[in-house]
Amino acid sequence: MKRLLIAAALAALGASHAEAATVLVTGSNRGLGLEFARQYAEKGWTVIATARAPETAKDLKDLAAKYRNVTLEKLDVMDEPGINLLANKYKGKPIDLLINNAGVLGDTIGQTLGGFNYANFQDVMGVNVYGALAVSQAFRDNVIASQQKKIVAITSGAGVISTGSLGGNVYFYRASKVALNMVMKGLASDLRGKGVTVGLVAPGVADTAMRRELVGERAANDLKPADAVSAMIKVIDGLTQENSDKPLNFDGKPLPW
Numbered sequence: 001m002k003r004l005l006i007a008a009a010l011a012a013l014g015a016s017h018a019e020a021a022t023v024l025v026t027g028s029n030r031g032l033g034l035e036f037a038r039q040y041a042e043k044g045w046t047v048i049a050t051a052r053a054p055e056t057a058k059d060l061k062d063l064a065a066k067y068r069n070v071t072l073e074k075l076d077v078m079d080e081p082g083i084n085l086l087a088n089k090y091k092g093k094p095i096d097l098l099i100n101n102a103g104v105l106g107d108t109i110g111q112t113l114g115g116f117n118y119a120n121f122q123d124v125m126g127v128n129v130y131g132a133l134a135v136s137q138a139f140r141d142n143v144i145a146s147q148q149k150k151i152v153a154i155t156s157g158a159g160v161i162s163t164g165s166l167g168g169n170v171y172f173y174r175a176s177k178v179a180l181n182m183v184m185k186g187l188a189s190d191l192r193g194k195g196v197t198v199g200l201v202a203p204g205v206a207d208t209a210m211r212r213e214l215v216g217e218r219a220a221n222d223l224k225p226a227d228a229v230s231a232m233i234k235v236i237d238g239l240t241q242e243n244s245d246k247p248l249n250f251d252g253k254p255l256p257w
């Protein structure tokens, strides 16, 4: 018993001296991404908060001014040279958790029957699918080198095919989340042997700019971004290679495909 207590005390001492875990978030200037940056900063993580235009991201700049553990970086997930430049800057730095959060809804008229627009399709698929894959590829060695070894992509109930409850709008956005699920499964398979957990986590319906683009004002049941993100962080904390075989909702329940 005495030996156990000493071991526990030593472990606690070790934990208090352990280096803080590091998270990289894409699209962290607003909405759910900003909340991820804020909540991980509050928890004492080292936060690499990326955004397309950090110089004009007021809320993010305020966050970085408040927390010394937040570093702002420029990252457009559609800019491959830019992604590689940033990955090169962080070469050798362990990143425990990469959150592929950046996403676009796209123009809703351009993805409704009668108005289909290819440029819109490319934009939505590019950001939501290729962007997440390109960033994951570029930073995979950082994740492999870390303690927690997690890559997460923010998926959506809008990408669930089997519920059949979806109407005829936002074809491209929905298709992009189905495709995101598929490419992340591929990544999970390729990185499994390296000890990496690749998870798909959905926020439910949260009151962000994207949500308002779709429905106008906040709907009564919409989650506050802070609540959606704190719930998703719990899910991410508990992610393992075993339980990440399906997308998980913010409440921890598996989402059907």
Ligand SMILES: NC(=O)c1ccc[n+]([C@@H]2O[C@H](COP(=O)([O-])OP(=O)(O)OC[C@H]3O[C@@H](n4cnc5c(N)ncnc54)[C@H](OP(=O)(O)O)[C@@H]3O)[C@@H](O)[C@H]2O)c1
Binding pocket: 026, 027, 028, 029, 030, 031, 032, 033, 051, 052, 053, 075, 076, 077, 078, 100, 101, 102, 103, 104, 127, 131, 154, 155, 156, 157, 202, 203, 204, 205, 206, 207, 208, 209, 210, 211
């Ligand atoms: N809100 C919901 O209910 C809900 C539900 C299901 C899934 N999601 C998913 O959650 C994620 C976050 O969405 P949100 O609701 O927080 O929406 P949001 O407020 O519209 O935020 C989207 C974020 O993505 C960034 N972004 C867009 N294109 C980018 C690019 N090329 N490179 C880097 N960043 C880019 C935006 O940056 P800019 O400001 O520069 O455009 C912004 O920071 C998305 O993947 C979305 O599909 C949201």
